[in-house]
Amino acid sequence: MVDAIDVAGLRKAYGKVVALDGLDLNVATGEVHGFLGPNGAGKTTTIRILLGLLRANGGSARLLGGDPWSEATALHRRLAYVPGDVNLWPNFTGGEVIDLLGRLRGGLDAQRRASLIERFELDPTVKARAYSKGNRQKVALIAALASDVELLLLDEPTAGLDPLMEAAFRGCIEDERGRGRTVLLSSHILSEVEALCDRVTIIRRGRAVESGTLSDLRHLTRTSISAELARPPEGLDRLPGVHDLDIEGDRVRCKVDTDKLDGLLRALSASGVRSLTSQPPTLEELFLRHYAGDGPASQRQPANHGSASQGPANHGPANGGPANDGPAAPDRDGVPA
Amino acid sequence: MTTLTGTGALTKLAFRRDRVMLVIWIYVLTAFVAFTVYGFKGLYPTTAERIQFAATVGHNPALLSLYGPMFGNTLGSLTAWRDAALGGVGTGLMSIFIVIRHTRADEETGRLELVGSAVVGRHAALVTALLVSCGANIMIGVLMAAAVIALGLPAAGSIAMAAGFAGCGLAFTGVAAITAQVAQTARSARGIATGVLGVAFLLRAVGDSASASGLRWLSWLSPMGWDELNRAFGSIRWWVLVLPLATAVVLATTGALLAVHRDYDAGVLPQRPGPAAGRAWLRSPLALAWRLQRSSTIAWVTGALIYGLVIGSSAKGIDGLLRSSQVRQIVVRLGGQAGISNAYLAAILSFTGLIAAGYAVSAILRLRSEETDGLADPILATGASRTAWGLSQQAIAAAGTVVILVATGLGAGLGYGYRSGGGGAEVARLAGAGLAQAPAALVIGGIAGALFGLAPKASVAGSWSALGVAVLMLLVGATLQLPHWVLDVSPFQHLPKLPGGPVSVAPLVWLSLIALALGVVGLAGLRRRDIA
Numbered sequence: 001m002v003d004a005i006d007v008a009g010l011r012k013a014y015g016k017v018v019a020l021d022g023l024d025l026n027v028a029t030g031e032v033h034g035f036l037g038p039n040g041a042g043k044t045t046t047i048r049i050l051l052g053l054l055r056a057n058g059g060s061a062r063l064l065g066g067d068p069w070s071e072a073t074a075l076h077r078r079l080a081y082v083p084g085d086v087n088l089w090p091n092f093t094g095g096e097v098i099d100l101l102g103r104l105r106g107g108l109d110a111q112r113r114a115s116l117i118e119r120f121e122l123d124p125t126v127k128a129r130a131y132s133k134g135n136r137q138k139v140a141l142i143a144a145l146a147s148d149v150e151l152l153l154l155d156e157p158t159a160g161l162d163p164l165m166e167a168a169f170r171g172c173i174e175d176e177r178g179r180g181r182t183v184l185l186s187s188h189i190l191s192e193v194e195a196l197c198d199r200v201t202i203i204r205r206g207r208a209v210e211s212g213t214l215s216d217l218r219h220l221t222r223t224s225i226s227a228e229l230a231r232p233p234e235g236l237d238r239l240p241g242v243h244d245l246d247i248e249g250d251r252v253r254c255k256v257d258t259d260k261l262d263g264l265l266r267a268l269s270a271s272g273v274r275s276l277t278s279q280p281p282t283l284e285e286l287f288l289r290h291y292a293g294d295g296p297a298s299q300r301q302p303a304n305h306g307s308a309s310q311g312p313a314n315h316g317p318a319n320g321g322p323a324n325d326g327p328a329a330p331d332r333d334g335v336p337a
Numbered sequence: 338m339t340t341l342t343g344t345g346a347l348t349k350l351a352f353r354r355d356r357v358m359l360v361i362w363i364y365v366l367t368a369f370v371a372f373t374v375y376g377f378k379g380l381y382p383t384t385a386e387r388i389q390f391a392a393t394v395g396h397n398p399a400l401l402s403l404y405g406p407m408f409g410n411t412l413g414s415l416t417a418w419r420d421a422a423l424g425g426v427g428t429g430l431m432s433i434f435i436v437i438r439h440t441r442a443d444e445e446t447g448r449l450e451l452v453g454s455a456v457v458g459r460h461a462a463l464v465t466a467l468l469v470s471c472g473a474n475i476m477i478g479v480l481m482a483a484a485v486i487a488l489g490l491p492a493a494g495s496i497a498m499a500a501g502f503a504g505c506g507l508a509f510t511g512v513a514a515i516t517a518q519v520a521q522t523a524r525s526a527r528g529i530a531t532g533v534l535g536v537a538f539l540l541r542a543v544g545d546s547a548s549a550s551g552l553r554w555l556s557w558l559s560p561m562g563w564d565e566l567n568r569a570f571g572s573i574r575w576w577v578l579v580l581p582l583a584t585a586v587v588l589a590t591t592g593a594l595l596a597v598h599r600d601y602d603a604g605v606l607p608q609r610p611g612p613a614a615g616r617a618w619l620r621s622p623l624a625l626a627w628r629l630q631r632s633s634t635i636a637w638v639t640g641a642l643i644y645g646l647v648i649g650s651s652a653k654g655i656d657g658l659l660r661s662s663q664v665r666q667i668v669v670r671l672g673g674q675a676g677i678s679n680a681y682l683a684a685i686l687s688f689t690g691l692i693a694a695g696y697a698v699s700a701i702l703r704l705r706s707e708e709t710d711g712l713a714d715p716i717l718a719t720g721a722s723r724t725a726w727g728l729s730q731q732a733i734a735a736a737g738t739v740v741i742l743v744a745t746g747l748g749a750g751l752g753y754g755y756r757s758g759g760g761g762a763e764v765a766r767l768a769g770a771g772l773a774q775a776p777a778a779l780v781i782g783g784i785a786g787a788l789f790g791l792a793p794k795a796s797v798a799g800s801w802s803a804l805g806v807a808v809l810m811l812l813v814g815a816t817l818q819l820p821h822w823v824l825d826v827s828p829f830q831h832l833p834k835l836p837g838g839p840v841s842v843a844p845l846v847w848l849s850l851i852a853l854a855l856g857v858v859g860l861a862g863l864r865r866r867d868i869a
Contacts, residue, residue: 051718053868073722081718087711089629090445090522092611099615100625104719125610129445129521129602140715153718 645748
């Protein structure tokens, strides 16, 4: 079966600002794919290229087996999109927007529409200008979820939702997965991604830095170990893949590359293990390691495995750009949520 | 006065944000008056010529309703007569734009919320807007007075005239201070205030063309009447300047009181719930375009019809009143054609053409604001193609422009036919004359469409500049006796002078074709470029 999204070496520059620098992204049909990255990494740019709103400068992008630029209209009937920053026409009610977008997409399921409105507790008679950010988000979500489409492109769809609505959203995505729909979910909320996504792609500065299932990615990270031993250990600092080693008498704390866990455990048991706690890596740690590079230099950890190491990128993405209110803001990721 | 805390800082910020816009407004309005002085100097250099000119104007209701009464026969009198009404429109529009921009528009985008959470008093934003607008009007007053004094007009009269224009701006500063509270969107706040300005212009037009025993008092109800009734360069009535000042103070205070009695981001009127579902017809880009433009288009058409009725009825009887060749010459210079009432109506309709072009530009630029507001994305991410989206707005803009022009002609025909007994023939004749303005207005709209497709960032400034050039050509082009090739830049220059002139179809056809081509170019550009 053709992949729902197949992007290779995608490039997009706004003048001198490079937003996408050879991005690869692959989303198989029927999967829920997490799309992660710091602000300004290029997530929104990618989605807008997939929607044919922007034209890429290089690389290839296929969407549902078609070309997102030249076959935009035909492809759009098969997908629904929720923008990260939902703006609505101030004089329209939520119900009108849902119907308009649904009909332009080729019709929506009245029953689904009603049940979604109930599920998200939206008052569809309110004029859009009176909706909060979260309610505007709900309008866009309901319009997307009530449409009968194959692919959902969701750009940080839960950014304005309260925890209750976020739970409702998760339920809906589970339902979509059950119906065999494909979802590309750009998000910052790790628990959401962990709960929903089959696979994730992490991008930074316009490139994919990690891609795979969550358990794949966990293998690339470190497990935290803390142990109480019968006697003080020896030679742990010479073991490969052991980091942040902290020995206090017979207590040991350290982090170990997941693929070097075996060696460490053998060394520990040589000293007699009294108690042992092992904490698998969280997605959070994975994230921080990739995100940190974009923020202040403080949190960066030495990454000593090749696949995730990243050469110093010389093109800053949009997040460092001037905060002008002109129309040319290259990437809406750059707008603080 | 803790409600004013932070006004100083906000005002500084506002002046910084507006620095380019303010300079342009102040320059254009000052230059407009200075050019008039300069032009009249060349056209009527001797006192005898001016006395004759003044005499003909004084008895011509058509010119009176267009420009107002003339007091005296000096160069200054001519200038004040010619520019009073339009100068007032200029300062009025400027003031409305400034006030709404710093109040309702900022509130709508949420900028004001960010600012308001800092140490800023409740009234600071409104007062800032009022200060910027007052500052701009005072600047215009001072510079305009200085400019015309430098051109040799008497100081007292120059100051009275300039103060009159500035006063009109102040009065509309007050109007906008209220509409900013009443309306919920910047768009409708501007719309209502501009509507008030239109009514003020009409009151003045009707009052000025009426007989002394009739409706002449109507002019006293209009800020645009006050700036002529102060009789600058005649026997100056300084006290008339108190009227706009008092109006501004009363209206601005009312605005401030209304502001206290409403919530942030709400209007004075309560929010009513709307339909829970979209109407069955709301299912295409064209339906969306109509829904977005509906209320403004209806308001424009209604205004055009009323305007037509007023000018149509005031045109009656002009033929009999005066057959001076000079008036004919004046009106012909304004774009009319021989036969006084025809000439008058033709001149008025060519103004209407420009006004309709203004509608066309703003309707086309709706595409741009939809794009920058992020409202194009959700539509273009559905089955709606870019072409369908752009073409729909273009279609509504074009149809609206045509309807506005026909409505003006229709109104003029009804008013003129009723008063002159011409009946249905007049209605058809003037509706047709109104329609004949459409190709030129659509060319200006087409420029906006082409810019939107090809150079979206320049589209707003570029399209309004194109309209501005056409307006200037009509207002001062003939007075300045500019060479033909310069005047020919404006599409309106090529239209047949209707009613009255010979109907030449060729320019109507090729102007229409140019408009069409510009629209197509815009759509082609839109299909190729990135959506912002």
